[in-house]
Amino acid sequence: MSARFSLRTRRRGFTLVELMVAMSGGLFLSIAVFALSRDATRFYQSEGRMANATLAAVSGFERLASDVARAGHLSTANIQGDPLVCNRPDASFPAELRSLRALVVGTSSATGTEVAAAGISPHSLLVTGALNTPEVFTTMAVAPAAGGSWRVDLDLSTPAADRLNLSLATTAVAANQAILDGIFTIGTNQRGKIVRLRRNGLDQYAVVSAVTAVAGGAFLTLANSPSLLRLERGGPQCGIDDTGKGMALSVIDVVRYDIRSMLSEASYASLFSASGVSGGPSVVPFESGRAELVRVEVDSTGAEQASTREIIGEYAVDLQVSAWGATAANNPALIPVAATAITQTYNSTQLLRGVHLRLGVRSREADRDADVAGSGGGSNNLYRIGLGGSANAPFARVRTLQTDVPLRNLEGNRW
Structure with a gap:
């Protein structure tokens, strides 16, 4: 009897208390593992979003630097002082053409954003040159047209026209028209761009009024103002000679970069809806004050063409420009140039030799409780931006x- 009892005792299972302790311990361990997994996933997603935002910012910044590097390409550095300009600018010129310059520094329109609330004053940058179409067309003829305008016939048999997929085939009229519209007009409103006509090293500037593709060719109709000059006896010793055949024609783009809110831009409604700007389950805090680095094309009057606005850098908070240039036309020694001086009335744009660009972008989440010492100080280094009331905590x-961009198209100017 005693032996059977001892055998049964040795074979007994766990008690209820032991089972409860084991199950509770396993449950707590599972909770800890899931909590760690959740935090790790959240951290990974947060850093992944930051990495994606940084990559997008790098891409946009490279586009900005690329446009700045082409400033003045196939254009003038300063139309008011350029000795090679034949039809000198006067009051009849459209506003933007009258003050055409390779670079103009201004102030971004960041009103109502977290950037303005933090007391940051980003620059804006107006860049002029052959930015979208670096090809040079050749004219077949340049002649006055009805109503005081001018007609410019284009030679579509040149290598430049071929590289743009323009064809002499009589069946290619519609295709040619679409290509020419994209080259010579801006946005859905098809506002005409500025063009430069060059012959014997001397330039004339005009604005496209219309572009027309015809069987085996194409022609531009230029606006009445500014008017072109003809080479005439007793008149200015520059202008269009004979039929105007063989002139080099380049297309000039004027592009503005600045930091602004795009929340009201209909073309980006889906972007901001996804981040919950209007509320909902996907709402992200502080989205209503965000700002972006925006690129937009400007016409010859200085008006932005809304259909060309595009975000090239999300969550942008600062854009700063500094420059250096030659001391004088006869002195190539480099000196710093204050960004505030490079306006549309600056008379030495042609002497600029390079610019330093600095772009700041913030993280999507405000994941810091305090600022960093020195942020936004005298050096203008920005490490954190406050998204709370009065630009205080939380901080993102x-x-x-940043990069240095040499202005290769201006370095030969000695005037």
Whole structure:
């Protein structure tokens, strides 16, 4: 009897208390594992979003730097002082053409954004040159047209026209028209761009009024103002000679970069809806004050063409420009040039030799409770931006991209 009892005792299972302790311990361990997994996933997603935002900012910044590097390409550095300009600008010229310059520094329209609330004053940058179409057309003829305008016939048999997929075939009229509209007009409103006509090293500037493709060719109709000059006895010793055949024609783009809110831009409604700007389950805090680095094309009057606005850098918080240039036309020694001086009335744009660009973008989440000492100080380094009331906590991290851009198209100017 005693032996059977001892055998049964040795074979007994766990008690209820032991089972409860084991199950509770396993449950707590599972909770800890899931909590760690959740935090790790959240951290990974947060850093992934920051990495994606940084990559997008780098892409946009490179586009900005690329446009700046082409400033003045196939254009003038300063139309008011350029000795090679034949039809000198006067009051009849459209506003933007009258003050055409390779670079103009201004102030971004960041009113009502977190950027303005933080007391940051980003620059804006107006860049002029052959930015979208670096090809040079050749004219077949340049002649006065009805109503005081001018007609410019284009030679579509040149290598430049071929590289743009323009064809001499009589069946290619519609295709040619679409290509020419994209080259010579801006946006859905098809506002005409500025063009430069060059012959014997001397330039004339005009504005496209219309572009027309015909069987085996194409022609531009230029606006009445500014008017072109003809080479005449007793008149200015520059202008269109004979039929105007063989002139080099380039297309000039005027592009503005600045930091602004795009929340009201209909073309980006889906972007901001996804981040919950209007509320809902996907709402992200502080989205209503966000700002972006925006690129937009400007016509010859200085008006922005809304259909060309595009975000090239999300969550942008700062854009700063500094420059250096030659001391004088006869002195190539480099000196710093204050960005505030490079306006549309600056008379030495042609002497600029390079610019330094600095772009700051913030993280999507405000994941810091305090600022970093020195942020936004005398050096203008920005490490954090406050998204709370009065630009206080919480703070979002700021990453800064910067580069030096030599202005190769201006370095030969000695006037």
